[in-house]
Amino acid sequence: MAGQITPWPDTVSGYISGHLTRYTVGDEVDGSFTWALHLDTLLVSWALAALGFYTLIKISMRAQSKNPSKLQVACELLLTFFDKQVRDLFPNAPPIVGPLAITIFVWVVLMNSMDVLPVDSITTTGYLATGSVPHFKLLSTADLSLTLALALSVFAMTFYYNIKVKGIGGFLHEVATAPFGAKMAPVNILLRCVEEIAKPLSLSMRLFGNLFAAEIIFLLIASLSFAGGAAFLGQWVFGAPWAIYHILVVPLQAYIFSVLAVVYLAMAHETH
Amino acid sequence: MKRLYWLLAVVLLLPASAMAAEGGLKLLSFTTLIGEIITFAILVWVVMKYVWPPLMNAIENRQKEIADGLAAAERGHQELADADQTKATILSEARSKGSDMVADSKQRGDAIIDAARQEAENEKARIIEQGQRDLDAERVAMHRAMEEKLGSLIISGAEQILRREVDTKTHQDIIDSMKKAV
Numbered sequence: 001m002a003g004q005i006t007p008w009p010d011t012v013s014g015y016i017s018g019h020l021t022r023y024t025v026g027d028e029v030d031g032s033f034t035w036a037l038h039l040d041t042l043l044v045s046w047a048l049a050a051l052g053f054y055t056l057i058k059i060s061m062r063a064q065s066k067n068p069s070k071l072q073v074a075c076e077l078l079l080t081f082f083d084k085q086v087r088d089l090f091p092n093a094p095p096i097v098g099p100l101a102i103t104i105f106v107w108v109v110l111m112n113s114m115d116v117l118p119v120d121s122i123t124t125t126g127y128l129a130t131g132s133v134p135h136f137k138l139l140s141t142a143d144l145s146l147t148l149a150l151a152l153s154v155f156a157m158t159f160y161y162n163i164k165v166k167g168i169g170g171f172l173h174e175v176a177t178a179p180f181g182a183k184m185a186p187v188n189i190l191l192r193c194v195e196e197i198a199k200p201l202s203l204s205m206r207l208f209g210n211l212f213a214a215e216i217i218f219l220l221i222a223s224l225s226f227a228g229g230a231a232f233l234g235q236w237v238f239g240a241p242w243a244i245y246h247i248l249v250v251p252l253q254a255y256i257f258s259v260l261a262v263v264y265l266a267m268a269h270e271t272h
Numbered sequence: 273m274k275r276l277y278w279l280l281a282v283v284l285l286l287p288a289s290a291m292a293a294e295g296g297l298k299l300l301s302f303t304t305l306i307g308e309i310i311t312f313a314i315l316v317w318v319v320m321k322y323v324w325p326p327l328m329n330a331i332e333n334r335q336k337e338i339a340d341g342l343a344a345a346e347r348g349h350q351e352l353a354d355a356d357q358t359k360a361t362i363l364s365e366a367r368s369k370g371s372d373m374v375a376d377s378k379q380r381g382d383a384i385i386d387a388a389r390q391e392a393e394n395e396k397a398r399i400i401e402q403g404q405r406d407l408d409a410e411r412v413a414m415h416r417a418m419e420e421k422l423g424s425l426i427i428s429g430a431e432q433i434l435r436r437e438v439d440t441k442t443h444q445d446i447i448d449s450m451k452k453a454v
Contacts (some may be wrong), residue, residue: 150312
């Protein structure tokens with residue numbers, strides 16, 4: 001689907017599949033996995049990270065205990081909220097856990113919030129600017145590559161803490177014996193494998209699924225008023241209620257992701 | 273039960289992704305995956321180094337400042353109460369001392385007045401006595417003068433009488449002895 005498509009195609013399926021196509025760089029291969037780079041995911045996530053974390057750093061470096069600015073108070077609210085969450089879920093957490101949770105939350109909230117922009121924003125802007133309709137998805141969290149990247153990072157950390165806290169021998173012993181005892185070792189190992197695979201998968205699939213589904217609903221809403229150029233106008237009006245509802249989903253999904261990451265890390269720290 | 277659910281999910285996920293691949297949908301891009309993992313690691317490091325500590329520091333400093341301020345206020349209250357106590361003590365002390373002083377000075381004044389009265393009494397008695405003495409002396413002197421005068425009058429009268437009858441010279445000694453007797 002690379003290259004140019006006609007602006008606002010006549011069929012709903014063409015409209016939707018056009019919007020689901022990513023801006024990729026590199027050779028496509030057959031299969032559900034590819035080495036081609038999703039440049040739109042990367043660029044949007046980097047831009048939002050730069051915006052969000054530059055602001056955070058700037059405020060934090062200028063933080064003062066007396067007479068704080070309103071932005072600083074907002075950041076402190078975020079910080080103390082996650083500090084409390086981490087304290088409750090994971091007592092004696094290593095110092096990386098709190099920053100990890102905040103990073104996930106802030107980044108994912110920023111990327112998720114791209115969802116409330118009208119689905120044709122980039123398409124129309126690109127068309128007006130260059131005369132062609134680009135395949136560019138604003139919603140980075142509807143890309144499994146990104147959500148799985150976050151989940152796999154968390155998974156790697158749980159693996160690291162499992163071995164750090166219990167030792168390799170202790171960890172393997174736990175894998176073989178929990179929960180049914182040494183006699184049922186194969187079952188235990190199988191269950192543990194499923195559990196360990198399920199953690200990053202559920203983490204990434206939950207975020208991806210929510211945002212992907214939301215995006216498709218936005219596209220369907222936009223196609224309700226599908227008649228030539230009217231999709232762009234219609235999605236402002238009909239998409240608004242779904243976008244307003246989505247304001248709830250955006251921080252909720254980010255919160256679930258970051259708190260589950262803390263929970264998984266806490267589980268890695270405790271012995272069965 | 274939960275584990276079974278996840279087992280089912282994983283088993284279902286594989287054919288699902290295969291079906292997606294047949295439809296031409298690219299679920300996963302490895303390069304993007306790796307790029308985002310690196311990005312995520314950098315972001316976590318940045319937050320851990322440049323966001324969390326200074327912000328936490330500011331919060332903790334403020335908590336400490338507030339606690340200190342409250343403690344200082346509490347101390348101030350305590351000091352005020354102490355000062356009130358001290359003030360009351362000093363005031364009552366001063367009051368009692370003042371009334372003592374007033375009583376004392378009154379007593380002393382009374383004593384002085386008494387002494388002065390006593391002295392005045394003495395002086396009065398002395399003056400009266402002196403006056404009495406003077407009066408007595410005066411009376412004696414006057415008495416004597418009157419006696420002398422009377423004597424001399426009697427004598428002059430007698431002289432005049434005698435002048436006619438006797439010579440003065442012959443009876444001079446008698447007159448002198450009379451004078452002396454007077």
